[in-house]
Amino acid sequence: xxxxxxxxxxxxxxxxxxxxxxxxxxxxxxxxxxxxxxxxxxxxxxxxxxxxxxxxxxxxxxxxxxxxxxxxxxxxxxxxxxxxxxxxxxxxxxxxxxxxxxxxxxxxxxxxxxxxxxxxxxxxxxxxxxxxxxxxxxxxxxxxxxxxxxxxxxxxxxxxxxxxxxxxxxxxxxxxxxxxxxxxxxxxxxxxxxxxxxxxxxxxxxxxxxxxxxxxxxxxxxxxxxxxxxxxxxxxxxxxxxxxxxxxxxxxxxxxxxxxxxxxxxxxxxx
Numbered sequence: 001x002x003x004x005x006x007x008x009x010x011x012x013x014x015x016x017x018x019x020x021x022x023x024x025x026x027x028x029x030x031x032x033x034x035x036x037x038x039x040x041x042x043x044x045x046x047x048x049x050x051x052x053x054x055x056x057x058x059x060x061x062x063x064x065x066x067x068x069x070x071x072x073x074x075x076x077x078x079x080x081x082x083x084x085x086x087x088x089x090x091x092x093x094x095x096x097x098x099x100x101x102x103x104x105x106x107x108x109x110x111x112x113x114x115x116x117x118x119x120x121x122x123x124x125x126x127x128x129x130x131x132x133x134x135x136x137x138x139x140x141x142x143x144x145x146x147x148x149x150x151x152x153x154x155x156x157x158x159x160x161x162x163x164x165x166x167x168x169x170x171x172x173x174x175x176x177x178x179x180x181x182x183x184x185x186x187x188x189x190x191x192x193x194x195x196x197x198x199x200x201x202x203x204x205x206x207x208x209x210x211x212x213x214x215x216x217x218x219x220x221x222x223x224x225x226x227x228x229x230x231x232x233x234x235x236x237x238x239x240x241x242x243x244x245x246x247x248x249x250x251x252x253x254x255x256x257x258x259x260x261x262x263x264x265x266x267x268x269x270x271x
Contacts, residue, residue, distance in 0.1 A: 008049050015044065015055045022062040032063065032072035039156045042082035050097060053086060057097075061104050070111050077162045077178070080105055132179040133162060136186060139212050142197035143171045154193040158186065172202065187215035 018037065021027045031037050044056040060079070063069050073079060086101040143151060148168055155164055160178040167173070175186065187199035200212040 008047075008052055011044060011047065011052055012055070014040070015052070015059065018059050019055065019062075022059050025066055025068075028063065028066055028069055029072075032069055035076055035159060036153075036157055038063075038073065038076040038079055042076075042078045043156070045082040045086050045101075050090075050094060053097065054100075057086075057100055057104060061100075064104055064107050064111070067111060073108055074111065075159075077160060080108060081162065083108075133176050134179050135174060135176050136181075136183050137172060137174045137202040138183065138187065138190075138199045139202050140171050140173055140190065140197050140199045142194065143168055143173070147194065147196065151190065151194055151197065154189055155186070158189055173199075184215045191216050 018031070018041070021031055038060075041056050041060055045053055047053060047056075060083075064073060083101045083105040087098045087105070090098040090101070140151065143166070145168055148166055151173070152164070152166060155161060155173070155175065158177075158181070160181040162176045162178070164173060164175040177186070183199075183201045187201070190197055190199045199216070200214050202210060203213055204210050
């Protein structure tokens with residue numbers, strides 16, 4: 001089956017806007033305070049068009065060169081994982097592209113926070129923390145091709161989300177998050193921002209039978225305690241699997257996300 005791919009022309013206006021704004025260093029803090037910007041760039045790195053990937057790398061490279069962005073870049077989950085994905089994907093087919101992604105990733109891992117940005121004979125290397133993660137799968141009633149982008153825009157703003165894959169056909173969303181993020185927190189974010197949707201946890205009982213658990217109770221619901229969330233047993237915590245697969249979800253309407261981005265930009269800057 002052929003996979004739908006969003007038109008490159010729908011992505012470039014957003015990326016070109018970011019590129020233009022990134023040239024003014026005084027804009028960086030305002031731009032990057034909204035985690036959507038870095039998350040969007042990380043998402044686009046998985047797009048199957050090398051020109052788009054190059055543009056996203058160029059923008060990220062500009063942000064990484066500014067040490068004042070240390071906190072924003074190192075606290076946005078998924079950026080390094082997306083770069084790792086580019087390195088692995090293009091290592092043989094486009095070594096130049098892979099090398100550029102590797103250099104940016106290395107620069108991020110060597111970034112110094114502003115307080116330490118002093119001349120020193122000792123170069124401080126910032127090692128990325130090994131974070132405990134788990135996978136959460138939700139069944140989302142109301143997830144349709146035309147509502148997919150709105151849902152993903154809600155999810156990508158959750159701090160602690162590392163990756164996600166949306167399956168519209170089966171109304172499922174599979175996410176890797178920090179261990180501190182609960183399914184209920186995600187379900188509440190979905191239902192608060194998308195009134196036509198309801199999220200339920202997909203889990204299994206001791207007989208390995210799949211069932212759904214309601215996470216957000218309404219006034220008319222019974223007050224039964226929710227079962228404790230069970231992480232995947234077959235998934236090592238150390239596994240380096242944070243690569244964002246979010247781009248599979250930006251296929252129906254990148255223009256919707258662009259509208260939201262445009263609103264953010266027009267509200268944040270004087271033109």
